[in-house]
Amino acid sequence: MKRIDIAYVVCCLVLICIICCNDMKSSSKPLVEQKIDSLLKLMTLEEKIGQMTQIIHFEKSAEESVTSKFLGSIIHTQGPLPGETALEWQNKFIALQKKALSTRLGIPLLFAVDAVHGQNTYEGATIFPHNIGLGATRNEKLVENIARITAIESQATGFNWVFSPCVAIPFNEKWGRVYEAFSESTEFTTKLTKASIKGHQGNLKDPTTVMATAKHFIGDGATDFGVEGGNTSLNAAEINDRLLAPYRVAVNEGIGAVMASFNKIGNVSMHANKALITDTLKVGMNFNGIVVSDWKGYSRFGGNDIVNAGVDMIMAVDGDLEFFQNGLKNGVKDSTVSIARIDDAVKRILRQKYRLGLFKNPFPDTSLVTKVGSKEHRKIAKQAVRESLVLLKNKDKTLPLSKETKKIVVVGEHANNSGLQSGGWTINWQGTKESYKGATTILDGIKQQAKGEVVYDSTATQNHFDADVAIIMVGETPYAEFMGDVGHESNQLKLTLSETHQKYIKIYQEKGVKTVVVLVSGRPLVVTNQIEKSDAFVAAWLLGSEGDGVAEVLFGDSNFSGKLPHSWPKSVEDFKGKYGPNFWDKTIKPLFPYGFGLTY
The missing domain is CATH 3.20.20.300 (Glycoside hydrolase, family 3, N-terminal domain)
Structure with a gap:
């Protein structure tokens, strides 16, 4: 009888141990995983x-x-x-x-x-x-x-x-x-x-x-x-x-x-x-x-x-x-x-x-709807615009511009179009070529900063050659995946500026007007000639909705602090192989290296 009792007790203890172990395994699993x-x-x-x-x-x-x-x-x-x-x-x-x-x-x-x-x-x-x-x-x-x-x-x-x-x-x-x-x-x-x-x-x-x-x-x-x-x-x-x-x-x-x-x-x-x-x-x-x-x-x-x-x-x-x-x-x-x-x-x-x-x-x-496009949020976006600008050239301290400059001519459609300044994945998948609600343009900012005369020559046909300085906006039109590839059958995108935009710069340079070129693009472009002939050259990338932030840097309210996130190509010849100039390939010498960026 005693042997049976002992065996019974041992079996019970083993069963309890098994149950406890299983419970421990289950309880050791996080509650979310159990759910x-x-x-x-x-x-x-x-x-x-x-x-x-x-x-x-x-x-x-x-x-x-x-x-x-x-x-x-x-x-x-x-x-x-x-x-x-x-x-x-x-x-x-x-x-x-x-x-x-x-x-x-x-x-x-x-x-x-x-x-x-x-x-x-x-x-x-x-x-x-x-x-x-x-x-x-x-x-x-x-x-x-x-x-x-x-x-x-x-x-x-x-x-x-x-x-x-x-x-x-x-x-x-x-x-x-x-x-x-x-x-x-x-x-x-x-x-x-x-x-x-x-x-x-x-x-x-x-x-x-x-x-x-x-x-x-x-x-x-x-x-x-x-x-x-x-x-x-x-x-x-x-x-x-x-x-x-x-x-x-x-x-x-x-x-x-x-x-x-x-x-x-x-x-x-x-x-x-x-x-x-x-x-x-x-x-x-x-x-x-x-x-x-x-x-x-x-x-x-x-x-x-x-x-x-x-x-x-x-x-x-x-x-x-x-x-x-x-x-x-x-x-x-x-x-x-x-x-x-x-x-x-x-x-x-x-x-x-x-x-x-x-x-x-x-x-x-539902209370969050009032936060969309708020002043607080746009302030951060404008800060990002200011800090993203990369100064590639500044001959004879052309920049910062004086707010007392008597006459400034602003050239190019990118200056007054928030869609063009924002690039692809903006309102529409491939972007938009029109201004959209709530945004400010680069021209808006220039007009706010300058105390002298500001005229807008969207297509460089108005001959404002008496201007003290020309701020010339050039760049790419919006694109996104597939359609944005240079060489894709759906587009005529190149790694250089369009002939029209090259002409915008050339017209004012040949007339001896001091030129500040601002490039709006989704990638470094081959603009070696345009940089050489400009008095100042700025890479502005794709700005988003707060375009007026550009002027705050051009006129010196803030200094340039942006540094190149990519190596900058000097020639279309740089792209004959699989890759362009980049952080990993030291055989192709860029015009400007990764991390380059001037300040005032």
Whole structure:
């Protein structure tokens, strides 16, 4: 009897130990992860695939699809607007969110937008200099503040997810997205990446912050000959040394999403590159967030291959919704896609929704609408304009200009057009060639600063040769991805100024008028001749909405402090090979090196 009792007691103790150990294992898992596991167990395959799906809010049957297709995310892009006012934008997305919450499991939506230099899709928002200009400021705290403001104005218009920052390392100025990147320097890009993520994300449960996205993984700016979506022929060691550091710091900062790139690595589509997406990013860097595809990634880059490679959320846009959902469902049925891969993707998506606090507070704060385009925000944007300007030449101390100058002629259409001064991804995808609401122009600022006569000669045809100084504005017309590549069939873009803009400068120089040239561009251009013949030359990049900040530096209220974030080419011959002059290639001597910039 005693032996039986002892055996019984021992068995009980062993059972208790097993139960306790299991309880300890369960309790050792963070509460959010326990919630994710519990929710995942309740989900059907259709609901899981739905969470992996992202569509545009104005697509046909979008509202019905939120509930019938169990969608995980909605994006806004070029097309019909959600409304006229910020509150109307919020209300549109609140209505869609309510539909999502009415589904069986009530999983909230993520709302995403390409807010790459402010909430640039909303007219009236504060629009900052593009990243190339922010790189010229070398001001990490400023970049953090700009990201914080972008988050506020994005939430104010209904978004909790932004596709920013772009952390590419451009190797060739022919690439049409050079301006989206901070710098050709990996080290400096990494510093600004950290600052940007801090500003965007902050405390993610705070209604003024958003989920950020590091993009585009990986090699987007390092393609051969600067072709958008082309092949990146760097080897593994070069990718590690030159391109991965910003992503490492992004993961360390807890970034919520990483976007896959259009380009290929060694002729393998990045969207389908399991070695880099899963092995390097997810496993090697311990990234636990969402890998999101780029535009129509499923249909363009391999269907279920991209899911197996590690892409978690698919932009099933422009007719891809049924194709993606049916294709992935069939992949699970025929075992070409494992349910474990599906579960991993859904866990990552749910994790970010919990991090954002969407299960407790799924709606935007309506009080934030008053913050859009506020004076406080525009003040920071103007500071960014001032600090981004790079002085390349200043013969005989031409600058700063005296406010008492008797007559100033301002030349060129870029001087009086906020659309032209802002570049692509401004109001429209490819930018706008017209002024937009709430912005100031460079000419506005000059008129405010100068006490003498200011005349505007938009096309250099009015012959104001009696002027004491000509401020000549030249540059590129707005462009964005693909269409912005020099050599792309859709455009006539060159790495030099147009003949018309070269003529603007030449007309006033040949008449002996002192010339101050201000270049508005998304990349360094070959302007060696124009620099040589000018009295002063300023690289102003793409300014955003606060163009009047330029005049504050030209007239000496502030000194020049910007430094080149890219090497400056001296000749179109510099671009005969795969890359232009850059931080890594010492064989091509630039006209001005990375980090160059004069002061008064």
